[in-house]
Amino acid sequence: MADFGHNATELVIDDKESGIFRIHRSAFVDDDILKMEREKIFDKAWLFAGHVSEFPKPGDFITRTVAGRPIILVHSDDGEIRALMNTCRHRGNLVCREHKGSNAEVFRCFYHGWIYNTRGELKGIPGEEAYSEAFDRESLGLEPAPRMHNYRGCIFISYDPEMEDFESYMADALPLLDNTLDQGDMEFVEGHFKYSMRANWKLLVENSMDGYHFAFTHERFITHFLPDVGLGAHAEGTPGPGSTEDNVGALPAALGNGHATIALPNANRASGAATPYLERYAPEGLEAYRKMLAAGHGKDKAKMIEFGSGNYLIFPNLMIIDGWFVFRTFYPTSPDYMEINGWACMPKEDSPELRKARLEWYMGFQGPGGFATPDDVEGLEGCQMGFKTHKEVEWSDISRGMNGNTKGGSSELQMRAFWREWHARLATGQHAVDTND
Numbered sequence: 001m002a003d004f005g006h007n008a009t010e011l012v013i014d015d016k017e018s019g020i021f022r023i024h025r026s027a028f029v030d031d032d033i034l035k036m037e038r039e040k041i042f043d044k045a046w047l048f049a050g051h052v053s054e055f056p057k058p059g060d061f062i063t064r065t066v067a068g069r070p071i072i073l074v075h076s077d078d079g080e081i082r083a084l085m086n087t088c089r090h091r092g093n094l095v096c097r098e099h100k101g102s103n104a105e106v107f108r109c110f111y112h113g114w115i116y117n118t119r120g121e122l123k124g125i126p127g128e129e130a131y132s133e134a135f136d137r138e139s140l141g142l143e144p145a146p147r148m149h150n151y152r153g154c155i156f157i158s159y160d161p162e163m164e165d166f167e168s169y170m171a172d173a174l175p176l177l178d179n180t181l182d183q184g185d186m187e188f189v190e191g192h193f194k195y196s197m198r199a200n201w202k203l204l205v206e207n208s209m210d211g212y213h214f215a216f217t218h219e220r221f222i223t224h225f226l227p228d229v230g231l232g233a234h235a236e237g238t239p240g241p242g243s244t245e246d247n248v249g250a251l252p253a254a255l256g257n258g259h260a261t262i263a264l265p266n267a268n269r270a271s272g273a274a275t276p277y278l279e280r281y282a283p284e285g286l287e288a289y290r291k292m293l294a295a296g297h298g299k300d301k302a303k304m305i306e307f308g309s310g311n312y313l314i315f316p317n318l319m320i321i322d323g324w325f326v327f328r329t330f331y332p333t334s335p336d337y338m339e340i341n342g343w344a345c346m347p348k349e350d351s352p353e354l355r356k357a358r359l360e361w362y363m364g365f366q367g368p369g370g371f372a373t374p375d376d377v378e379g380l381e382g383c384q385m386g387f388k389t390h391k392e393v394e395w396s397d398i399s400r401g402m403n404g405n406t407k408g409g410s411s412e413l414q415m416r417a418f419w420r421e422w423h424a425r426l427a428t429g430q431h432a433v434d435t436n437d
């Protein structure tokens with residue numbers, strides 16, 4: 001087996017002329033590669049941390065691990081949203097140990113009782129007289145994340161103080177995020193999924209944009225779930241991201257800087273993935289919702305917003321799944337293990353009927369007992385087990401559709417776009433010049 005060590009340049013075969021794209025499987029198992037990913041990707045990216053609807057009022061906060069660091073997202077008493085590093089300036093303990101809370105006036109470290117206000121300022125030290133003149137309380141507030149950007153309620157942070165501005169980082173993915181956020185006054189529904197997989201994090205990037213696996217991995221969704229809820233196995237527009245070449249308008253695209261989608265938003269698409277379900281189970285709520293969208297955006301744009309994009313990736317690890325109203329992030333803790341968070345993001349304008357139907361659709365597919373998540377966990381953990389043979393069987397193939405034979409949702413262009421950026425970051429520390437085929 002080739003030993004790549006710290007040399008990332010040979011991990012990808014990208015032969016555009018012959019239409020061959022391969023990934024060396026050490027990318028999924030090697031500790032040195034994960035170390036490089038942490039330095040060159042996760043520490044130099046805009047990372048999704050949360051949504052303002054999770055902590056809407058002054059005194060509200062959530063805590064979360066973002067790229068391995070504990071973070072507090074807080075709505076401070078001055079009305080500002082802040083992302084603070086959740087570590088006490090005394091001797092390091094987590095200052096806030098709750099997942100979520102409201103009406104907080106202070107955060108008190110339980111270890112020796114140092115007290116910070118919701119702006120992160122250090123306000124109380126038990127026995128402060130024991131410190132010298134040189135001790136400067138003002139300078140010992142909770143450290144903010146080096147960069148934070150609130151984009152229409154989505155909070156992104158970066159650990160790189162020199163990070164390029166958010167809009168340029170987003171490149172052609174920004175209109176897709178806008179299309180998602182145009183669905184209404186968006187909120188993260190209370191409660192979210194936290195789960196883990198014995199699999200490399202990049203397998204979930206691939207899987208979340210993989211139209212090719214749908215009919216096989218999620219066969220029961222098509223043969224059982226859809227008929228059981230009164231939607232024929234071949235109901236128009238379903239199963240969305242699983243659709244193949246014949247789903248009109250399903251055009252995968254590289255969106256620059258590693259962002260990619262399985263299908264661009266398109267007013268001529270037959271429907272969104274959720275459409276038949278919502279039409280059947282929330283007809284009145286959906287009609288009112290469509291009127292609202294059309295009044296705000298015009299008919300064509302309203303359709304584009306309602307039907308959404310195909311699953312899309314904001315590099316490196318924010319996956320937005322319009323067809324099931326999902327935001328999802330995932331981080332590696334080791335080459336063969338990742339921790340995943342999934343949220344339902346829905347319009348506040350929903351009637352109770354429409355919200356109920358959206359949640360059923362979301363849970364039926366994405367939930368822990370749903371028709372996708374357990375199947376995908378099984379699929380990805382199986383790949384990781386297969387990678388035990390990586391010394392004998394060195395390469396994975398991601399060539400599908402590379403020479404234009406497959407333009408539809410089962411192309412693997414969207415994965416190649418991710419891998420090209422991944423490869424450029426590791427090999428050069430820069431964005432890929434071109435992530436397209």
Ligand code: FES
Nearest residue numbers: 088090091109112
């Ligand atoms: S570590 Fe927080 S008060 Fe000592």
Ligand SMILES: [Fe+2]
Nearest residue numbers: 207217372376
């Ligand atoms: Fe899947």
